[in-house]
Amino acid sequence: MVNNSEAILKLHYIFKKYKTRGTFFGPQSKDVIALNSISLKILKGEIFGLVGESGSGKTTVGRLIVKLEKPEKGEIYLDGQEILSLRGDQLKGFRRRVQMIFQDPYQSLNPQLSVLDAVSEPLIIHKIGNNHTIEEITRKTISSVGLSPPDDFINRYPHQLSGGQRQRVAIARAMILKPEIVVADEPTSMLDASISAQIFNILLQMREASNITFLFITHSLAAARYLCDRIAVIYKGNLMEIGPAEEILHNPKHPYTQALIDALPKLDLSSSKKYYNSLRKEERIVKENAGCPFFSRCNVSDETKCGQNIPPMKELGKSHSAACFYA
Amino acid sequence: MNAAQLSTDNKNVIRPHWINRFLEGWSIYKKSILGKIGMVLLAVFALMAISSFIPPKINPMYEPMSGVDPYISKATGPSMRHWLGTDFIGRDLFSQLLVGARIAFLVGISAAFMSVFLGTAIGMIAGYAGKFTDTLLMRLADIIMVMPSLLVLLMLSALFSKLSIWFIVLFIALFRWPGVSRVIRSQTLSLKHRPFIEAARVAGASHLRIIFRHIMPNVLPLSFLYMTFQVTSAIIIEAALAFLGFGDPSTVSWGMMLQWVWKTGHMFKAPYWLLPPGICISLITLSFYMLGRAMDEVLDPRLRKEGENY
Numbered sequence: 087m088v089n090n091s092e093a094i095l096k097l098h099y100i101f102k103k104y105k106t107r108g109t110f111f112g113p114q115s116k117d118v119i120a121l122n123s124i125s126l127k128i129l130k131g132e133i134f135g136l137v138g139e140s141g142s143g144k145t146t147v148g149r150l151i152v153k154l155e156k157p158e159k160g161e162i163y164l165d166g167q168e169i170l171s172l173r174g175d176q177l178k179g180f181r182r183r184v185q186m187i188f189q190d191p192y193q194s195l196n197p198q199l200s201v202l203d204a205v206s207e208p209l210i211i212h213k214i215g216n217n218h219t220i221e222e223i224t225r226k227t228i229s230s231v232g233l234s235p236p237d238d239f240i241n242r243y244p245h246q247l248s249g250g251q252r253q254r255v256a257i258a259r260a261m262i263l264k265p266e267i268v269v270a271d272e273p274t275s276m277l278d279a280s281i282s283a284q285i286f287n288i289l290l291q292m293r294e295a296s297n298i299t300f301l302f303i304t305h306s307l308a309a310a311r312y313l314c315d316r317i318a319v320i321y322k323g324n325l326m327e328i329g330p331a332e333e334i335l336h337n338p339k340h341p342y343t344q345a346l347i348d349a350l351p352k353l354d355l356s357s358s359k360k361y362y363n364s365l366r367k368e369e370r371i372v373k374e375n376a377g378c379p380f381f382s383r384c385n386v387s388d389e390t391k392c393g394q395n396i397p398p399m400k401e402l403g404k405s406h407s408a409a410c411f412y413a
Numbered sequence: 414m415n416a417a418q419l420s421t422d423n424k425n426v427i428r429p430h431w432i433n434r435f436l437e438g439w440s441i442y443k444k445s446i447l448g449k450i451g452m453v454l455l456a457v458f459a460l461m462a463i464s465s466f467i468p469p470k471i472n473p474m475y476e477p478m479s480g481v482d483p484y485i486s487k488a489t490g491p492s493m494r495h496w497l498g499t500d501f502i503g504r505d506l507f508s509q510l511l512v513g514a515r516i517a518f519l520v521g522i523s524a525a526f527m528s529v530f531l532g533t534a535i536g537m538i539a540g541y542a543g544k545f546t547d548t549l550l551m552r553l554a555d556i557i558m559v560m561p562s563l564l565v566l567l568m569l570s571a572l573f574s575k576l577s578i579w580f581i582v583l584f585i586a587l588f589r590w591p592g593v594s595r596v597i598r599s600q601t602l603s604l605k606h607r608p609f610i611e612a613a614r615v616a617g618a619s620h621l622r623i624i625f626r627h628i629m630p631n632v633l634p635l636s637f638l639y640m641t642f643q644v645t646s647a648i649i650i651e652a653a654l655a656f657l658g659f660g661d662p663s664t665v666s667w668g669m670m671l672q673w674v675w676k677t678g679h680m681f682k683a684p685y686w687l688l689p690p691g692i693c694i695s696l697i698t699l700s701f702y703m704l705g706r707a708m709d710e711v712l713d714p715r716l717r718k719e720g721e722n723y
Contacts, residue, residue, distance in 0.1 A: 152615050181617035194608040198630035207626075208616040259612065 094299050095128040095151065095267060100160035102146055102323075120146045121157070122323040122379075128267070133293060133300040135314030135331065137307055137346070143323040144303045145189075148269040151301065152186045153177070164267070182212055185260040187270040191252035191277075195244040201228065202240040205258045212263065223262065230295075231258045231288055250281035254288070261292060268292075269301045274309065286313055307346055311335050316405070319343045322379045325399070329406030338362070339408040341387070342380045378410070386412050438711040448707025454700035458514050458693075465511035477509045477665045488683050498685045501677045506670075510689050513667040517697055520582055520651045520666070525643035527586035532593025533629075533636040539594065540601025541624055551598065554591035562588045562650070563657070570659045578661040581654060585647045593639045600632045634712050641705035645698045652694050667694050 102121040120143040128134045138144040149155045151162060153169065162169050164183065172180050185208075188194035195204055206224040209215055215223060228236040231254040244252055253273060260268055270289065274282035290313065292298055304310050310317050311331055318328040319342060327340040338344045344362030363385060370382040378384065378392045387393070388411070397411045442448050468475035474482050482495070485503035492498065497506035539550040566584060570576050576584075604610060605628070613623050654660050655668025656675070667690035674680055674687045681687075 154611055154614065178617050181615065184615075186612070186615045188608045188612055190608060194612050196609040196613075196627050196631075199626075207613070207618070211617045211619075211622065256612070259616070263616075 093127040094130040096163040097126040098161040100124045100157045102157045131297045132315040135310035135317040136303045138320040148271045183266045185265040187273045189272040227258045227262045267299045271303045324379045327408040340410045441711045445707040447703040451700040451703030461514035468508040475505045475508045477512045512665045516666040521644040521648040524582045524585040524647035525640045528589040529640045532590035536594035536597025540598040558591045645701045
C-alpha cells in the first residue's frame with residue numbers, strides 16, 4: 087500500500103461523448119455520453135483499479151489518458167502539467183512517460199513485425215541508444231516479462247506465439263521506455279485464468295522494480311482486488327464509489343458496487359458471505375433520468391430522492407467516498 | 414550428420430519473415446492448377462521475349478522493323494526461311510511476334526507497376542488521412558474512372574501527332590490507378606483502427622512511420638496481387654490503342670501487327686499473319702489473370718477449397 091504520496095495524474099471533470107451518426111432518412115444523430123464529469127486522482131506508485139461493466143466508459147478513461155482521444159470538457163494533469171494541449175516534441179516527451187497495454191494481444195501486435203522489431207520500436211522512435219544497446223535493452227526487457235531465454239523469442243512473429251506470450255510482448259513494448267504511468271486496459275480479459283495470474287505477477291514485479299504507477303482497467307472485481315491498492319467503480323460514465331481496495335471489497339457502500347460483489351461467482355457454497363441484494367429484479371422504466379444513473383436498477387433507491395437528484399460524492403471515512411444518498 | 418538430423422536442423426533455422434511467408438505462399442500456389450498453367454504460359458512468353466534478340470543477329474533481314482527479305486515484297490505464308498511468313502513488304506513475322514512479347518512485358522509490367530505504385534500511395538494517404546484529403550483524392554479517382562480513356566487518348570494523339578511507347582505506358586498508369594487506390598484505401602481504413610496502430614501511436618510513432626512501417630507491409634501483398642490484374646489490362650489497352658492506330662509507330666507490338674494486317678487489307682487473306690498476335694494477346698492476358706487468381710487464393714484463405722490441407 088502506498089501511503090501519503092502525491093498525485094501523479096489528475097483527471098478534472100472529464101466529459102466525453104460519442105456521436106452516433108443518424109441514418110440518412112432516420113432520426114438525427116444522438117450523443118452517447120461516455121464519461122460524465124469524472125474526477126480522479128492517481129497517486130504515484132499505486133495500482134489504481136477502474137472497475138465497471140462493459141460500456142461504462144472505463145476504457146475511454148484509459149484512452150483519454152494516453153491521448154488517443156480527446157475529451158469535450160475537462161482537464162488532465164500529469165505531475166501538475168496540463169496534457170491535453172501537448173503538441174510536437176512535448177507530446178513525444180509525454181508519450182515516453184505514459185504507456186498503454188491493450189486488451190487484445192491478438193490485435194495489438196503488428197503481424198508483420200518480429201518480437202525484436204515490435205519491442206524495440208519505442209526505443210528507435212525516441213532515439214534511445216545505438217544499434218547495439220537497443221538490442222541489449224530489448225533482450226533485457228523481454229526476459230523481464232518472463233520470456234526467457236530472450237533469444238528464443240526475438241526472431242519470432244506474433245502468429246508463432248500463444249496469447250499469453252503475445253501479451254507479454256505487448257507488456258515489454260510498453261515497459262521498454264521505463265514509463266511513469268502505464269494504462270493497462272483489461273490486459274487479461276482474453277487470456278485464461280492461470281495465464282492471467284502470471285501476467286498480474288509480472289505487473290506487480292514491474293511496480294516493485296521501478297515504481298511504475300498503473301491504471302488497471304478491468305471488469306473483474308476479483309482481479310482488481312488481487313492487484314490494486316485503490317479501486318474506483320464507474321457506471322454509465324459516472325463515478326460511483328472510490329476507495330481502498332479492501333474497503334471496496336469488504337465494505338461497499340454504493341448499491342452498484344454491492345451488486346457487482348453479489349455477481350461475483352463464489353466457489354465456497356457454504357460461505358457465510360452476505361448478499362446485498364441491491365439490484366432490482368425488474369428494471370424501473372425511466373423516461374427521462376434526471377437523477378442517479380443507477381436509479382433504474384437500484385433496489386435501495388427512493389422515487390422522489392434518487393429519481394430527481396443526482397447524488398453527490400460523499401466522504402465516508404478515510405479516502406473512501408460514494409455517490410449515493412443512502413451510503 | 415545424417416539426413417534426418419539435417420531435416421530437423423532445417424526446421425529450426427530462423428529465416429527472415431518474408432522468406433517464410435514466401436515459402437508458405439508458394440506451397441499453396443503450387444496446388445493451384447490455374448497458377449501452374451499461368452506460370453508455364455508466362456515462362457513461354459518470357460522465353461519468346463528473351464529470344465527476340467536472336468533473329469536479327471542471324472541475318473539482318475530478320476530485323477523486325479527495318480529488315481526486309483530481298484526476294485520477297487508481298488505477304489507470303491510460312492516457310493523454312495520465314496517460320497510464320499512475311500508481311501506486305503517482306504518483313505519476317507516470327508521475329509515481329511518475338512519482339513511483340515518483349516513489348517507486351519515491357520508495357521504490361523511497367524504500366525502496372527506505375528499504376529499500382531500510384532494507387533497504393535494515394536490509397537494509403539487517403540485512407541490514413543481521412544476527412545478532406547480522403548474526399549478530394551477519392552473524387553479525383555472517381556473522375557478518372559469515368560473518363561473514357563480511348564477518347565482522351567484520341568484527343569492527345571491529335572495534339573502530339575506521334576505518341577511514344579513510354580507515353581502510352583504513362584497514360585495507362587495514370588488511368589488505371591483509381592481501382593487500386595480504392596482497394597488499398599479500404600484496406601487502410603480497416604487497418605487504421607486496429608489496436609497495433611494505436612499502440613504505435615502511444616509509443617510516439619509519427620504518421621510517416623505508421624504508414625510505412627505498420628500499414629504498408631500489411632497492404633503490399635494486396636498491391637502485388639492487383640499488379641498482376643493491372644498487367645492484363647495494360648496489355649489489352651496497349652493492343653487496342655495500337656490496333657486503332659494510336660500506338661507508337663516505331664515499335665513492333667502485337668497490336669501494331671494487327672493494325673498492319675487490317676490496314677493493308679490482309680485481314681481474311683493471311684491467317685498466318687492475323688492469328689499469331691491475336692492468340693498471343695489472349696494467352697498472355699489469360700496467363701497473367703490466372704497468376705493473379707492463384708495469388709488471390711494464397712492471400713485470401715476464404716477462397717481456398719474446403720478440406721484441403723495446406
